[in-house]
Ligand SMILES: Nc1ncnc2c1ncn2[C@@H]1O[C@H](COP(=O)(O)OP(=O)(O)O)[C@@H](O)[C@H]1O
């Protein structure tokens with residue numbers, strides 16, 4: 001059966017906190033935001049007047065226009081599409097990428113009120129030591145963390161959107177879906193083969209864990225169906241296994257996943273799932 005095949009695991013690095021340095025300097029986008037040159041102004045007006053963006057409650061701040069401008073200049077974005085999702089901290093849009101590819105653009109709001117929630121995931125992560133409580137710094141670090149986590153998950157053989165670029169508070173990644181519609185979330189479809197879907201989901205949890213990551217929001221809302229595969233989204237809050245609360249986050253993920261598949265008629269014990277997730281090799285364990 002072609003559905004839900006696993007990816008090859010190309011050499012996953014040893015698990016740990018040794019991610020790419022998280023750069024927190026002013027970016028080119030901040031500069032572009034401050035700059036008032038004609039091209040940038042025209043760009044900003046064009047985006048503001050794009051039908052889909054006009055309807056948005058949140059107009060982007062100057063530096064966000066700057067980040068989008070830089071992504072266009074660098075060739076990651078060719079044209080903007082419409083919104084896919086309006087979330088608590090970020091909005092997701094479609095856009096045209098190079099060579100007629102479609103990309104997804106996740107734009108974080110610097111002034112998101114729920115940003116306080118981010119602290120719990122950042123405190124204790126060695127990559128964010130000394131970051132302080134500056135809102136902008138926290139959000140910018142968060143976006144880079146999401147990029148790094150996506151890259152790490154991908155290397156560990158977990159199907160995630162391929163990260164393409166990150167600029168300030170904007171993440172560009174592979175778009176999942178068709179020309180007509182974004183890929184459906186697990187919560188939005190009738191799953192014909194819940195056993196298989198569950199086996200894939202728990203193997204993804206195990207691979208994330210062996211790559212040193214705990215998703216932290218693994219649920220039917222952050223997994224989509226795309227081209228016969230399950231794809232895991234939303235890795236911004238994922239923490240490394242060294243995070244003091246990583247166990248708690250993993251337990252919560254297991255409870256959510258077990259409850260969801262329970263509603264699909266499977267008998268899943270969250271403790272067994274957890275045991276499987278932390279096991280070295282899922283082949284023979286946790287399947288009773
Ligand atoms: N790369 C993508 N391709 C297609 N749809 C996406 C992509 N990334 C996100 N989405 C859609 O946007 C929604 C919100 O994205 P997500 O990363 O989960 O952000 P949030 O933090 O707002 O939950 C997802 O549930 C999914 O439907």
Ligand SMILES: [Mg+2]
Nearest residue numbers: 221222233234
């Ligand atoms: Mg989400």
